[in-house]
Amino acid sequence: MSRTVYVNGEYLPEEDAKISIFDRSFLMADGVYEVTSVLGGKLLDFDGHLARLERSLTELDMEKPEAFGDLLEIHRKLVELNEIDEGLVYLQVSRGSAGDRDFVFPDPEVVKPTLVLFTQSKPGLTQGGAAVQNGIKVISVEDIRWGRRDIKTTQLLYPSMCKMMAKQAGADDVFLVEDGKVTEGSSNNAYIVKDGKIITRHLSNDILHGITRAAVLRFAREAQMEVEERAFTVEEAQNADEAFITSASTFVFPVVEVDGAKLGDGTPGPVAARLREIYLDESLKTAI
Known part of the structure; x- marks a missing residue:
């Protein structure tokens, strides 16, 4: 069964999820990420992960994605849609795609961050x-x-x-x-x-x-x-x-x-x- 993933505002089957080949996460590793554990369908330490994500973005002078304020809702929806009892939610933000390869950061007023999330089911996570x-x-x-x-x-x-x-x-x-x-x-x-x-x-x-x-x-x-x-x-x-x-x-x-x-x-x-x-x-x- 295909997972539902999140890409820039859309919930999609994983096989339909796409980002540009010019995305800076692909070309420059110009991105940050967080992994939040799920136990009993609930998120552990979510506030801590969100705070660290914000710090990482700030340290790299990277804009917050527009959906930053909705990240809890997005996490919860993915957990529900994918029926995750024990597992992980992976989140990644990149500086986005300027449509070509360049070492210089793109203008954040023109190029918006790429936001991607997906889940991983990990039965037995509690036991280890x-x-x-x-x-x-x-x-x-x-x-x-x-x-x-x-x-x-x-x-x-x-x-x-x-x-x-x-x-x-x-x-x-x-x-x-x-x-x-x-x-x-x-x-x-x-x-x-x-x-x-x-x-x-x-x-x-x-x-x-x-x-x-x-x-x-x-x-x-x-x-x-x-x-x-x-x-x-x-x-x-x-x-x-x-x-x-x-x-x-x-x-x-x-x-x-x-x-x-x-x-x-x-x-x-x-x-x-x-x-x-x-x-x-x-x-x-x-x-x-």
Whole structure:
């Protein structure tokens, strides 16, 4: 059955959805995106994703799409039309198409942004499958991305390459490393736990300001867990009691191995398990 997608004001069957070959998202990766999780047919952390989208647009001097004020309604309608119980809503805004290729930004008074949304059904998203039960393995990879990782752009070639590096090494993901310190994962924020303390890199242009990250850290502090926001090394990660990653599509996934070194007894740790439980419980209370 074909999905219904949204393209510039229209709800269309996916096979009928089209944008120009001159769209700057296609030619220049000149676009930003957000992914919002759906559980029980409701959107998690929607306000946080909307605020980050607005920030990304501002940082790139990109106009808001005309339908910006209707994004909640559009998300909800797509969830309903596609009968999504557990899954994701992907949203992308680009600078649009000026009808030809040019490095210079088009005049925003003439060229309007392109807005695209679609859903992905992900049954079992709450349970998390084998990744939650057994944990994931990561390898360390040099972080050679551009310097504004805090902007959620569609420049995802290197993260895709990192996923493939991990797969080829028999692992599940990577910890990206810059100047000897872990920045984040390929598409997630990274954490270690040592002596009960949760350690994760501080916010800066070096990492994405994760919406799930913010919620998980808030819930951790409310649960009287100790949190330290600082960079950590791969060696620290290998010697940690446990580790985990967070993102909108994984919530909290435990990490059980870093560059071949098992953490603890090589099984998911209690802090990651508890944080996943708290995040799901609390986020569902405010889902819309």
